[in-house]
Amino acid sequence: MPRQSELITGDAVVLDLRVARLASRCLAFCLDVLLQAALLLGVLLLLNSVGGVDGTLLTVIMLVLVVLVVVGYPTIAETLSRGRTLGKLALGLRVVRDDGGPVRLRHALTRALAAFFVDFWALGLLGAVAFVVSFCSKDGKRVGDFLAGTLVVRERVPASDAPVIAMPPPLAEWASRLDLTGLSDDLALAARQYLGRYGELNEQARQQLGGRLAEDVARAIGAPIPMDAPPWAYLSAVLAERRAREHARHSGYRPSPYQPPAQDSGGTPPEPPGPFAPPG
Template sequence: MEQPGKAADHGQYSWSEQELVTGEAVALDVRPASIILRAAGTIIDWVAYILLFLGVALLVSGLTGVAIDDALGRALGIAGLVLCLLIVPMAVETMTGGRSLGKLAIGARIVRDDGGAIALRHAFIRALLGFVEIYLTFGGIAATTALLNNKSKRLGDLLAGTYSQHERVPRLTNSPVPLPLVLEDWAQTVDVVRLPDRLSRRIAQFLRQADKLTPATRLRLADSLAAEAVPYVSPKPDVPAEVLLAGVAAVRRSRESRALELERERLDRLQPLLHTLPHGFPQR
């Protein structure tokens, strides 16, 4: 979800540490995966790659059918570790765009610090450092490093310029607040200009959580939000503050939905013109 920059003092812009700022100075509200989620995903990947290594070892020993001396055994063991703990994780993250079995389970994906998809070099650095900080130290270095930064980056992420982005969006269970019956006639003629994004979010959050608030807090918040919303409403209805907020939210939702429908209809009408030549010029 895109958010405009928040104006700070002296005309400067300040951004939250959890926001990603694009080249167009737009802050994207993305969530890095927490250290608990990253640990769970790492354990799943660790088990999967270890099982892969054991499977490769059993397959090699079964196919050869001959005795393997110590030198050959060590060489095959090292080759198997490099294949299963370095090459395979690197290839999986590169081909899946930063995902793996564990990351799919926790709903995360490895991305660059600017939000773009990782490349082979990012996956190689992460896999190479991951062999040391995850497998050789049983996750000790990775956990210590993740605790010392706000995006739960491990050492491989710091060197590769990546982090784990949480992509699983919680399912919305709340239905929109309907238009109050006492405001049906008012809604036909009222002029409600677009509210500031921050005020709209606060009103929507209040309407969703109003039933969970104490009566005194509910009344105080409703009066405060209604006082901020009144300058954007004309005429103001003579109703309680909470009813006013529900009416304003319903009217804005209805009109914005209608505007989107009209835009989609115009684009549908223009669609045939986008695939034809002007003035009936023949196709050749």
């Protein structure tokens, strides 16, 4: 069983994220190293083809390039993609903050510098330090993760482990008219995790966390929570509709262009009818 990390939300509600296994992290790291080596080799061949470069100067240039590639590649990749290098993307991994939020430049730069100086290269004994520290950490953290306040999690989980998000029938027609372009992957993931653990949360946690997530989603997509619709139903409708559109897009079917829903005098979509039955 993969280990799980307990993350505390702003409402002090514990959510579980699946911590990446050491083997998958090592494989992702190896893929990134191969990419970095190919990039450095390409630059070296280019410098050699130019000619006329002094041997000492060439050595200095290569040392600078090594530092720039080894530190710059993961920093830029994890900052722009919110926690993923190409190796992590291939393995379905992502770096997140300890509170579950997306990493930023300072987190990525701290991890990259620690990787170069401590975890892998300068003092890392070719990864021995990172391996030992990660093996001893319950969350699989290396030195860079401890310094940056991050951890690596599995972004893709087996289908049997993923919660099945069903469309609440009263919200089906309403959801089909939503504009979901503003819904980020991070927010959708948080909503899926909430729905997946709905049965494990107490009533207070269901209401507090569900209400906050529903409000965040409502702001992102510009569609207020329908009257009489509980937060879980609103989130289920949005995620189920998002999944249906993604499936249609990948299957080659082109859905009809989004049409803004009819609005009342208050500028909100018409309210769908209830009632709603709690999940499972």
